[in-house]
Amino acid sequence: MKGTLKNNSIFKFIIVVLLPVLAVIICHNAMPSYYSMMISLFLINVILTASLNLTNGFTGIFNIGQAGFMAIGAYISSLLTMEPNIKAARISGLPQWIANIHIPFPAAIIIAGVIAMLIAMIIGFPVLRARGDYLSVITLGLVIIIKAVIDNNPQITNGSKGLGGIKGYATLPVIFIVTILVLFILYRIMKSSFGRNMIAIRDDEPAAVSLGINVTRYRLLSFMISAFFGAIGGGLWAHLYKSIAPSFFYFNESFNIVEMSVLGGMATLSGAIPGALIVTFLPQLLANLESGFTIFGATVPPLYGLSNIIMSLIFILVIIFKRTGITGNSDYIVNSMFDKNTYIGLFKKQTWVDMGNIVKSMFSHKKI
Amino acid sequence: MDFFITQLINGLKMGSIYALVAIGYSMVYGILRLVNFAHGDLMMIATYGAWMLISFKLPIGVSLGGAIVITVIFAVLMERLAYRPLRKGGSETTLMASLAVSTLLQNIATLIFSPQNQAFKLPDFFSKTYSIKGVQLSMMNIITFAVTIVLLVVISLVIKKTRAGMAMRACSDNMAAAQLMGINVNNIIVFAFSIGGVLAATAGIMYSGSYTSFSPDMGFMIGIKAFVAAVIGGIGSFGGAALGGLVLGLLEMFFAGYLPSSVTSYRTACVFLILIVVLLLKPNGLFGKSDERRS
Numbered sequence: 313m314k315g316t317l318k319n320n321s322i323f324k325f326i327i328v329v330l331l332p333v334l335a336v337i338i339c340h341n342a343m344p345s346y347y348s349m350m351i352s353l354f355l356i357n358v359i360l361t362a363s364l365n366l367t368n369g370f371t372g373i374f375n376i377g378q379a380g381f382m383a384i385g386a387y388i389s390s391l392l393t394m395e396p397n398i399k400a401a402r403i404s405g406l407p408q409w410i411a412n413i414h415i416p417f418p419a420a421i422i423i424a425g426v427i428a429m430l431i432a433m434i435i436g437f438p439v440l441r442a443r444g445d446y447l448s449v450i451t452l453g454l455v456i457i458i459k460a461v462i463d464n465n466p467q468i469t470n471g472s473k474g475l476g477g478i479k480g481y482a483t484l485p486v487i488f489i490v491t492i493l494v495l496f497i498l499y500r501i502m503k504s505s506f507g508r509n510m511i512a513i514r515d516d517e518p519a520a521v522s523l524g525i526n527v528t529r530y531r532l533l534s535f536m537i538s539a540f541f542g543a544i545g546g547g548l549w550a551h552l553y554k555s556i557a558p559s560f561f562y563f564n565e566s567f568n569i570v571e572m573s574v575l576g577g578m579a580t581l582s583g584a585i586p587g588a589l590i591v592t593f594l595p596q597l598l599a600n601l602e603s604g605f606t607i608f609g610a611t612v613p614p615l616y617g618l619s620n621i622i623m624s625l626i627f628i629l630v631i632i633f634k635r636t637g638i639t640g641n642s643d644y645i646v647n648s649m650f651d652k653n654t655y656i657g658l659f660k661k662q663t664w665v666d667m668g669n670i671v672k673s674m675f676s677h678k679k680i
Numbered sequence: 681m682d683f684f685i686t687q688l689i690n691g692l693k694m695g696s697i698y699a700l701v702a703i704g705y706s707m708v709y710g711i712l713r714l715v716n717f718a719h720g721d722l723m724m725i726a727t728y729g730a731w732m733l734i735s736f737k738l739p740i741g742v743s744l745g746g747a748i749v750i751t752v753i754f755a756v757l758m759e760r761l762a763y764r765p766l767r768k769g770g771s772e773t774t775l776m777a778s779l780a781v782s783t784l785l786q787n788i789a790t791l792i793f794s795p796q797n798q799a800f801k802l803p804d805f806f807s808k809t810y811s812i813k814g815v816q817l818s819m820m821n822i823i824t825f826a827v828t829i830v831l832l833v834v835i836s837l838v839i840k841k842t843r844a845g846m847a848m849r850a851c852s853d854n855m856a857a858a859q860l861m862g863i864n865v866n867n868i869i870v871f872a873f874s875i876g877g878v879l880a881a882t883a884g885i886m887y888s889g890s891y892t893s894f895s896p897d898m899g900f901m902i903g904i905k906a907f908v909a910a911v912i913g914g915i916g917s918f919g920g921a922a923l924g925g926l927v928l929g930l931l932e933m934f935f936a937g938y939l940p941s942s943v944t945s946y947r948t949a950c951v952f953l954i955l956i957v958v959l960l961l962k963p964n965g966l967f968g969k970s971d972e973r974r975s
Contacts (some may be wrong), residue, residue: 376779415763440961445715446959448775449907453952456901460949471818563900567783574776616795617787617896624787627780631773632765 319658322667324648327680334490340484347529348484350592352552355491356545361572362498362581363541368570369578370507371534372514373440376452378542378569380458383561385543386426386550387462387469390478392420393551398477405467413471417481423546428543429536437536447535455566474557482551490548492649494541498581499650501537510534522640558645571627577637582645586638595619682814688930693821693890695929696828700883701906702913702921703835704876710852710916711872713771718758718782719905722877723884726751728789730885740803748881754785755877756870764866782900786851789896797895800888820890827882832922833908835875839918844871852916855877901948905932908955914965923967928954 317323361376367375391399392415400411415423431454439450462469469475501507512520513527521527550556552581568591577585598619632639639645648654657663701720708716729747734740762781766774808819839845850858851868859865878897887902888894906925912926932951936944958965 368772372772374775435956438956441963445713445771446774446911446955448715449904449911450952450955452904453908453949453955457946457949457952460946464945567779570776570779582950610953615791617790620787621791624780624784628762628777628784631769631777632762634770635766635773675720 317670318644320569320667320670321654321660321663324654328649329654336484336488338383345393349552350596351469352484352487353549354588354592355487356552357572357592358491358550358584359494359541359548360545360569361576361584361588362495363538363545364569364573365496365578366501366510366541367531367534367538367582368516368573369441369583370502370510372517373531373535373537374445374448375451375535376448376570377453377566378538378562379456379563379566380451381428381432381539381542382546382549382565383455383458383462383558384428385421385546386556386561387475387517388424388543389417389420389547390475390550390556391414391468392423392480393417393481395479402475402477403467403470407467410468417551421544424547425540425543427538432539433532433534436532440531440535441573452563452566455562459562469558472558474555474559476555478550478554480554482548482552486550487552490544494544495581495584495646496650498541499646502581506530506533511676516672535570536579571623573614574627575630576636577639577641579636579641580643580646581638582643583637583639584669585645590638592621595623596620685815685939687933689815689821689931690937691818691930692926693929694925694933695823696824697883697887697902697925698909698929699908699922699925700828700831700879701903702925703832703918704879704912705903705907705917706910706913706915706921707848707852707872707876709910711848711869712763712767712774712853714763714774714778715907716763717775717778717900717903719778719876720787720899720901720906721782721785722751722755722880723887723899724789724894724896725754725785725899725903726881726884727800727888727898728793729881730888731798731894734802744885747885748878751881751884751962752829752874752877755873755880759869759873764869782903786896786900793896795896800892800894802889806889819892820886824886824890827886831879831882836918838875841846844868849873860868881931897965905948905951908951911955912965914967917965917967920965920967924965 318477336351339351357492360457361384364375364378367373391410392413394402394414396411396414435450435454436447439447463472465471466473502511510530512523512525513530517527546561572587572591574587575583575590576585577583601615601618613647634640701723704722705716705719708714708719726747729750732734733743733746738742738746747938758781762777763774766777802820802862806820806823808817810817810819839848847858847863847868848871850863851859851865883902884899888898905928909928910921911924912928913920913922915921926950931954932947935950936947937948
């Protein structure tokens with residue numbers, strides 16, 4: 313076991329620490345802004361998915377309205393960080409006291425997260441008391457309610473036209489650091505007794521109840537934490553794209569986040585990474601098909617909805633044939649990222665000897 | 681007073697549609713503990729089916745009947761291809777699958793037809809209106825009420841009197857025990873999906889008939905509201921779903937009719953607030969019994 317490549321600290325360090333950091337540095341400095349944008353979007357999706365896994369994968373309640381919390385995070389944080397004169401110019405009829413608020417970006421997204429958390433508490437309490445699977449319907453309802461609130465209060469949110477002129481605080485390095493931080497916090501939560509209790513509820517609810525675990529309380533807390541990070545993701549999103557509209561945070565986005573979570577594997581935090589990777593980049597490729605193309609001289613007309621069809625087919629097939637998603641039940645990526653042994657191992661002589669042996673054996677295999 | 685009656689008629693019409701869809705939801709939920717998000721999209725399939733068959737110049741009766749058959753086929757296929765392989769995996773995975781099925785159906789309709797709203801026109805016979813003391817009552821409304829009442833009576837007789845209906849009730853009480861008594865659970869589930877398909881198809885055609893426009897995503901929102909109606913009424917109970925649908929339709933229309941316009945734009949949002957309130961006060965719905973299966 314000790315000597316395998318997968319367990320070697322150097323390998324782990326290269327894959328989960330060095331490569332991502334290098335990728336971010338290169339994308340930020342040397343690549344066209346499109347790539348840095350896509351990587352940023354991918355990282356935000358990782359935050360959203362990992363936070364969703366907390367409820368959907370760990371406590372067995374199904375939040376399918378994460379986009380609603382994203383919208384809360386995006387709008388509240390943007391209103392807090394925009395400069396007063398820009399705000400007043402963009403939104404007609406904005407109350408003076410809101411226009412005057414101007415606070416730093418980190419504080420703004422945390423405030424937005426806390427508000428999302430409170431909203432989650434208000435809607436989660438009655439619903440979770442009744443039956444877990446109603447939560448999925450209520451969270452869908454939340455998406456609708458939030459869109460209605462944003463659409464119908466143009467004096468604060470500028471209505472369905474959307475809100476522009478947001479400062480681009482969320483650059484790629486910022487998003488990268490926040491993503492790592494969020495993953496680390498979620499990792500610590502999962503390793504704590506809180507996390508183990510949540511897993512106990514998921515695996516065997518009656519047994520967990522008999523051990524004195526207050527199921528409703530844990531579900532509600534996990535829902536609130538998930539909402540908090542969902543809003544953080546939304547806040548980053550707003551400060552990445554610099555303009556937001558209520559239609560961005562609707563069913564489509566919600567469905568995408570669920571899809572990432574299922575494809576990657578709901579039961580692990582690591583699942584967020586491959587899941588977000590596929591759902592962020594594959595539709596971009598498929599979108600080229602949608603606008604129509606020419607193949608061997610024959611013109612294919614625009615195929616609206618094709619990428620969604622392919623994505624939902626993949627989704628159904630993954631649920632049927634590999635329910636645990638890409639990562640299965642292994643939390644390898646996140647575990648190796650935050651396990652201190654990965655870093656301690658780098659300074660042990662044995663690790664380097666093992667690595668040498670592995671490399672040698674790889675080459676000797678090739679010769680045969 | 682006239683305005684009140686107009687809103688009452690509108691509310692009853694919307695309520696009938698919710699009730700029909702909610703019964704299908706409730707039956708499937710009762711047996712499988714599955715919130716089938718794709719159930720509302722069956723309404724969309726029925727509408728597109730009817731629209732296509734009518735445009736082939738088939739007689740109206742044949743077109744509408746054909747649309748119902750197409751919808752039932754889709755409902756059964758949905759169960760067979762997407763939900764049956766997942767049955768052992770717990771209700772959560774099926775719920776996710778139903779979300780994907782819903783997106784799939786909507787986007788297939790978008791791909792084949794178009795993402796835009798289209799006009800749905802039934803023969804002139806349906807759009808006749810009668811005016812009784814200033815209250816407009818259209819033929820479509822009368823048909824909607826009549827069809828809903830007939831369907832409710834027929835379905836409740838099927839559930840109460842026939843062997844299949846009894847087997848269905850047994851499955852929703854306790855699936856394992858029903859299986860031990862020699863009930864073929866698969867057939868019963870297909871039966872429930874078919875009835876749900878018939879009801880949703882009828883509701884879909886009546887809805888599009890009275891609002892004369894349809895689009896690929898028309899069924900999703902109605903479907904969700906119908907689920908809310910089923911929960912309000914007490915999920916798993918037939919009468920509860922029907923009454924919940926009517927209550928929701930009436931509440932929604934009176935909400936839209938009587939409150940100031942600054943509030944009415946929250947019409948859809950208010951449906952979910954009603955759900956939250958009902959769950960706070962009566963967690964098993966207004967007419968539901970407590971769920972013994974929980975622990």
